Amino acid sequence: xxxxxxxxxxxxxxxxxxxxxxxxxxxxxxxxxxxxxxxxxxxxxxxxxxxxxxxxxxxxxxxxxxxxxxxxxxxxxxxxxxxxxxxxxxxxxxxxxxxxxxxxxxxxxxxxxxxxxxxxxxxxxxxxxxxxxxxxxxxxxxxxxxxxxxxxxxxxxxxxxxxxxxxxxxxx
Amino acid sequence: xxxxxxxxxxxxxxxxxxxxxxxxxxxxxxxxxxxxxxxxxxxxxxxxxxxxxxxxxxxxxxxxxxxxxxxxxxxxxxxxxxxxxxxxxxxxxxxxxxxxxxxxxxxxxxxxxxxxxxxxxxxxxxxxxxxxxxxxxxxxxxxxxxxxxxxxxxxxxxxxxxxxxxxxxxxxxxxxxxxxxxxxxxxxxxxxxxxxxxxxxxxxxxxxxxxxxxxxxxxxxxxxxxxxxxxxxxxxxxxxxxxxxxxxxxxxxxxxxxxxxxxxxxxxxxxxxxxxxxxxxxxxxxxxxxxxxxxxxxxxxxxxxxxxxxxxxxxxxxxxxxxxxxxxxxxxxxxxxxxxxxxxxxxxxxxxxxxxxxxxxxxxxxxxxxxxxxxxxxxxxxxxxxxxxxxxxxxxxxxxxxxxxxxxxxxxxxxxxxxxxxxxxxxxxxxxxxxxxxxxxxxxxxxxxxxxxxxxxxxxxxxxxxxxxxxxxxxxxxxxxxxxxxxxxxxxxxxxxxxxxxxxxxxxxxxxxxxxxxxxxxxxxxxxxxxxxxxxxxxxxxxxxxxxxxxxxxxxxxxxxxxxxxxxxxxxxxxxxxxxxxxxxxxxxxxxxxxxxxxxxxxxxxxxxxxxxxxxxx
Numbered sequence: 133x134x135x136x137x138x139x140x141x142x143x144x145x146x147x148x149x150x151x152x153x154x155x156x157x158x159x160x161x162x163x164x165x166x167x168x169x170x171x172x173x174x175x176x177x178x179x180x181x182x183x184x185x186x187x188x189x190x191x192x193x194x195x196x197x198x199x200x201x202x203x204x205x206x207x208x209x210x211x212x213x214x215x216x217x218x219x220x221x222x223x224x225x226x227x228x229x230x231x232x233x234x235x236x237x238x239x240x241x242x243x244x245x246x247x248x249x250x251x252x253x254x255x256x257x258x259x260x261x262x263x264x265x266x267x268x269x270x271x272x273x274x275x276x277x278x279x280x281x282x283x284x285x286x287x288x289x290x291x292x293x294x295x296x297x298x299x300x301x302x303x304x
Numbered sequence: 305x306x307x308x309x310x311x312x313x314x315x316x317x318x319x320x321x322x323x324x325x326x327x328x329x330x331x332x333x334x335x336x337x338x339x340x341x342x343x344x345x346x347x348x349x350x351x352x353x354x355x356x357x358x359x360x361x362x363x364x365x366x367x368x369x370x371x372x373x374x375x376x377x378x379x380x381x382x383x384x385x386x387x388x389x390x391x392x393x394x395x396x397x398x399x400x401x402x403x404x405x406x407x408x409x410x411x412x413x414x415x416x417x418x419x420x421x422x423x424x425x426x427x428x429x430x431x432x433x434x435x436x437x438x439x440x441x442x443x444x445x446x447x448x449x450x451x452x453x454x455x456x457x458x459x460x461x462x463x464x465x466x467x468x469x470x471x472x473x474x475x476x477x478x479x480x481x482x483x484x485x486x487x488x489x490x491x492x493x494x495x496x497x498x499x500x501x502x503x504x505x506x507x508x509x510x511x512x513x514x515x516x517x518x519x520x521x522x523x524x525x526x527x528x529x530x531x532x533x534x535x536x537x538x539x540x541x542x543x544x545x546x547x548x549x550x551x552x553x554x555x556x557x558x559x560x561x562x563x564x565x566x567x568x569x570x571x572x573x574x575x576x577x578x579x580x581x582x583x584x585x586x587x588x589x590x591x592x593x594x595x596x597x598x599x600x601x602x603x604x605x606x607x608x609x610x611x612x613x614x615x616x617x618x619x620x621x622x623x624x625x626x627x628x629x630x631x632x633x634x635x636x637x638x639x640x641x642x643x644x645x646x647x648x649x650x651x652x653x654x655x656x657x658x659x660x661x662x663x664x665x666x667x668x669x670x671x672x673x674x675x676x677x678x679x680x681x682x683x684x685x686x687x688x689x690x691x692x693x694x695x696x697x698x699x700x701x702x703x704x705x706x707x708x709x710x711x712x713x714x715x716x717x718x719x720x721x722x723x724x725x726x727x728x729x730x731x732x733x734x735x736x737x738x739x740x741x742x743x744x745x746x747x748x749x750x751x752x753x754x755x756x757x758x759x760x761x762x763x764x765x766x767x768x769x770x771x772x773x774x775x776x777x778x779x780x781x782x783x784x785x786x787x788x789x790x791x792x793x794x795x796x797x798x799x800x801x802x803x804x805x806x807x808x809x810x811x812x813x814x815x816x817x818x819x820x821x822x823x824x825x826x827x828x829x830x831x832x833x834x835x836x837x838x839x840x841x842x843x844x845x846x847x848x849x850x851x852x853x854x855x856x857x858x859x860x861x862x863x864x865x866x867x868x869x870x871x872x873x874x875x876x877x878x879x880x881x882x883x884x885x886x887x888x889x890x891x892x893x894x895x896x897x898x899x900x901x902x903x904x905x906x907x908x909x910x911x912x913x914x915x916x917x918x919x920x921x922x
Contacts, residue, residue, distance in 0.1 A: 143599065144601075146599075146601045146603040147602060147605075148605070148606065148607055148608055150606060150608060153540075153606060156526070157537060160526065161533075162527070163377060163526060163527040164526035165410065165527075166523070173475065174474075176452065176453070176498075177452065178614040183472070220469075222470075225471045231472045234470055234472065235469065235470040235471055237470075237524035260544070260545075260548065261548050261608040283472075295598040295599065296616045296618075297618045297624070298623075299616070299624030299626065302624075303626075304453070
């Protein structure tokens with residue numbers, strides 16, 4: 133299998149959050165938006181920001197984990213969490229430039245997108261609805277990826293300007 | 305415990321500042337389902353024989369915000385607001401799409417029931433930890449947009465403080481009121497997500513009367529367990545396939561309706577329904593789409609319909625105004641009905657009305673009613689403080705703000721079209737009812753009956769509906785709406801996310817495990833809900849009581865011949881209305897005056913209404 137990555141195209145996101153449902157049905161066997169590895173933030177209506185692991189080339193979260201609970205999937209380049217080892221310390225969250233990992237609302241363990249082992253469910257449903265805000269690409273590691281590990285508030289503030297012009301300065 | 309329900313409801317007594325979790329009996333849930341049906345049941349159980357004495361804007365009224373068992377799971381989840389309506393004096397199941405609905409369910413609640421009246425402005429916060437009453441002094445008076453901004457920031461910061469280590473907190477869902485609700489503008493809306501409104505019924509005013517600015521919810525749990533999860537997953541995928549297949553609706557929503565409904569169907573309100581036809585191509589969909597739509601596929605949680613279009617004015621007089629679409633109802637009620645045919649003006653008036661927390665159909669109807677009175681010289685420049693000419697967006701802007709704050713003539717118009725017509729009629733010694741386009745106090749949706757060409761059952765759609773002028777719950781010939789809008793509003797899912805009925809009923813059955821069929825809703829559950837609503841509507845009071853049959857009627861304007869357009873001369877057939885009204889009463893087991901018979905009440909398990917109904921029978 134080739135390394136893969138999920139392109140995120142924020143302005144195409146409708147805010148339907150079906151990615152959250154598809155993700156949680158795959159990982160949790162039921163609809164559980166806050167347990168989804170992709171979470172769509174909406175700091176202001178119309179500014180929807182899908183927030184998921186960007187697979188940085190230097191993997192600061194993996195580096196930061198004090199108990200080596202995080203590893204890198206050699207096939208997909210996804211970050212994998214060993215839930216037995218995880219101590220819920222939150223070091224991975226602090227280390228992530230976009231604060232993307234979170235502690236699972238059920239077992240309180242670090243939770244990060246595992247790319248569904250190479251066939252991500254979020255991408256499928258997004259494509260099926262012809263939004264393509266999330267798209268799969270097969271590509272080698274790219275230094276730009278980690279720029280997408282960004283606080284959703286910063287993304288939303290930029291989108292606000294793009295959508296609303298000067299008015300966008302005020303909405304968040 | 306029935307499946308598909310989170311299992312508890314939050315009860316908040318604002319007078320005693322008491323918050324508690326309550327449960328509702330499984331048999332009641334099976335009989336009334338959720339949302340619209342359950343709200344009517346809760347209200348009747350608690351208010352009962354005192355109904356006609358309870359002031360809808362007094363502390364003894366009850367405000368409910370309920371979901372249903374399908375909410376959040378089936379595409380297009382909504383919240384259903386209800387209570388004793390300050391416009392119809394019965395109940396309305398008034399729904400709006402919002403993330404508030406699934407946030408409430410994932411916090412473990414199927415709804416919020418609010419009683420009493422807070423001393424000072426408050427909001428209610430609901431989380432996995434329970435419900436709490438919080439100060440809203442700093443929010444009172446704020447417009448919708450500002451309310452969202454402040455609450456997003458404040459609640460996210462508070463939840464982060466309580467649980468700082470779990471990662472970023474996603475913003476909560478919320479329903480709120482604007483200045484119109486605060487001023488108890490009788491037909492004002494419960495707002496959500498900037499431009500979504502639970503518009504019919506006047507529940508913004510009910511929240512305002514309770515000093516309740518908002519209800520905010522953030523849940524971290526899963527959606528409720530269902531009876532047959534694997535079947536639900538398959539049906540969920542099929543429902544989405546259906547929604548995704550509706551290409552033109554996804555592309556345009558109803559945002560292309562402002563021209564076509566006038567020019568072709570000839571059923572669009574123009575200048576307070578004096579006409580229902582126009583051919584102003586400048587008001588066509590492409591003008592909105594090409595100039596203002598900055599996100600063409602905008603959706604709510606778990607919906608792939610994307611009927612919403614994020615619109616923003618970037619230049620000129622209304623620069624910076626943001627709204628959704630505007631959708632057809634707002635294109636007509638805040639456009640053609642004001643004689644406004646400029647798309648930018650229409651976007652502005654939509655954004656303004658939402659920000660003020662008005663219900664666009666309600667206030668658009670009332671303000672155009674005032675404009676017709678001005679046209680006829682019944683209201684003068686002296687009464688208004690300015691000239692209110694058709695097409696003058698600035699003048700309508702001004703009056704809409706006055707209504708929201710009950711300033712000047714706005715104080716009378718804030719009573720809604722019907723009550724304003726009574727007051728102005730008395731003030732001026734002129735009968736204003738011929739110009740009041742309402743049914744049982746509820747301003748009629750933007751779909752006329754005269755051309756007999758719109759989506760409704762026409763003739764009696766509004767006349768016999770237990771929700772009056774509400775176009776989303778129009779009555780049908782036969783039994784259709786009982787398994788249609790009555791079901792959707794009680795399951796609390798969006799009618800724009802509806803799939804073929806067999807799929808929706810399979811879905812309902814797989815979620816709840818109840819033996820639900822289209823037939824069971826047409827024969828039993830639907831009639832039970834509508835009959836209960838009818839009884840409450842007939843009890844009415846204290847300020848207004850509707851006369852059976854006489855008030856089961858269209859507005860007078862709908863019997864004037866259309867003066868223009870392809871259907872010029874056509875009008876609503878009064879004899880047909882009489883026949884259809886009788887048929888509707890018969891199908892529901894009501895007597896010839898529309899009063900539910902004892903036999904019907906017993907059959908539907910509503911026997912406790914017999915005493916109240918027997919008083920109304922002659």
